[in-house]
Amino acid sequence: MNPTDEATTSDAKLMELVKSGRVEHLSTLFLRHHRQLFNFFLRQTCSRSISEDLVQEVFYRILKYRSTYQNQAVFSVWMYRIARNVHFDLLRSRREEIPLEESPPLAADRAQQPEEKTATQNEVSLIQKALDMIAPKKKELLLLTRFQEMKYKDIATLLGRREGTVKADVHRALLELGKRYRQLQGEVIA
Amino acid sequence: MTCKTTRMNLIDWIRGDLTAVPKAKLENHLAACAVCREEAETLRLGWEKLQALPPEQPSDTVQAGFDTMLTIFRHGLRFEREERPRNDWLTRLGEWLWPRRFPVRLAFIFTLLIIGLAAGLVLGRKSNRIARMQGEIETMQQNYGISLLEQPSAVDRLQGISMASRVDTPRSDTITALLQTLNTDPDINVRLAAVDALYLFTNLPEVKNGVLHSLSRQTSPLVQAALIDFLVGIRERRAIEALKQLIQKQPLLPEIRNRAEAGVAEIGQRRV
Numbered sequence: 001m002n003p004t005d006e007a008t009t010s011d012a013k014l015m016e017l018v019k020s021g022r023v024e025h026l027s028t029l030f031l032r033h034h035r036q037l038f039n040f041f042l043r044q045t046c047s048r049s050i051s052e053d054l055v056q057e058v059f060y061r062i063l064k065y066r067s068t069y070q071n072q073a074v075f076s077v078w079m080y081r082i083a084r085n086v087h088f089d090l091l092r093s094r095r096e097e098i099p100l101e102e103s104p105p106l107a108a109d110r111a112q113q114p115e116e117k118t119a120t121q122n123e124v125s126l127i128q129k130a131l132d133m134i135a136p137k138k139k140e141l142l143l144l145t146r147f148q149e150m151k152y153k154d155i156a157t158l159l160g161r162r163e164g165t166v167k168a169d170v171h172r173a174l175l176e177l178g179k180r181y182r183q184l185q186g187e188v189i190a
Numbered sequence: 191m192t193c194k195t196t197r198m199n200l201i202d203w204i205r206g207d208l209t210a211v212p213k214a215k216l217e218n219h220l221a222a223c224a225v226c227r228e229e230a231e232t233l234r235l236g237w238e239k240l241q242a243l244p245p246e247q248p249s250d251t252v253q254a255g256f257d258t259m260l261t262i263f264r265h266g267l268r269f270e271r272e273e274r275p276r277n278d279w280l281t282r283l284g285e286w287l288w289p290r291r292f293p294v295r296l297a298f299i300f301t302l303l304i305i306g307l308a309a310g311l312v313l314g315r316k317s318n319r320i321a322r323m324q325g326e327i328e329t330m331q332q333n334y335g336i337s338l339l340e341q342p343s344a345v346d347r348l349q350g351i352s353m354a355s356r357v358d359t360p361r362s363d364t365i366t367a368l369l370q371t372l373n374t375d376p377d378i379n380v381r382l383a384a385v386d387a388l389y390l391f392t393n394l395p396e397v398k399n400g401v402l403h404s405l406s407r408q409t410s411p412l413v414q415a416a417l418i419d420f421l422v423g424i425r426e427r428r429a430i431e432a433l434k435q436l437i438q439k440q441p442l443l444p445e446i447r448n449r450a451e452a453g454v455a456e457i458g459q460r461r462v
Contacts, residue, residue: 038247063259176235
């Protein structure tokens, strides 16, 4: 397969090749998904180093359990099933949510003025705080829709729920995020 | 449009997924209903703030770690494939030989037992020579493993660790080489692999001592965490003091400090 074909080949097709033993094709899947996966973990653990480890663990498990991938299945759904298990294992091993050991630094924007940068940092910090105040399951749901841009149908498959239920849950989670943000904003202003 | 229908469609409206007619109906309802308008505003705020979260970039070590893992996996896979024809042949032979009926299977087991005893008597005389050959193979494995640990490539050094950890009774120079790798190797993955390899030889006092001393030298949180787990896993009493010293160390990630404190508690608990 030449590089152009590789770039246009679907995730499912690449994963089928990995499953058949051509594991080198996992590199393309890694390039396509590792950043989103990193953000998915980062917003939940608030630790860059732990999130990077978890990303590696997910791809290790993909290799290890490649034979369990069902051909034609949506790759991202299968991958996030593994990702959720990896995160669950981490939480179970610590028995509690990981403390905020390091705040996720702001995405680099060199052109920003220092005062603008601080304002954006405060804004991101406020959103992250609001996100941390809502229930972990709701938070996970919002991160799947935000960074993974997963369709309700795929999230429903991933979570084993009906599509309508997922949509209603996203509605409730967003509503709570909006309320929490407004509440925190009020505290900052006050 | 009712309040219920409006609320059901609010998400699609905010995401811009509604077609013209339902969109107009929903907006008409919002203009007239203060309760739904309030909900729509909160929902939109939540959506906008969620979109405002910037995507972060992981460091280059993630890519490097993945590449190393894939390379090692591919080496392993190649090795497995080379081995597979013999295994498949043996599996097929086994399936062909293994009788399906229980009485025949029982008779087959007894026959094999008698053949085994007879063969054992004959081959027993040769056992010294086999043991000597096994010893020579282990020596070669250890020499090769140590030489790989000195290579500049991290993949080679990982293979060296794998090779050195395959032996049942490692020589002292193998243990020294593994401990040196743990203390000085520039690659975190190699240092972590050295921790795993050393865990196989925890019955040796020099391994326990070496790991205890290594704890204070490590600066990587990943390696610190692996060493804490190591010492807690082997229930090493002297680790309590080493962990207490680590807790005092600055700088130290709170996560590692918590882990070390939990380790002190766990070892202390086990001693009672």
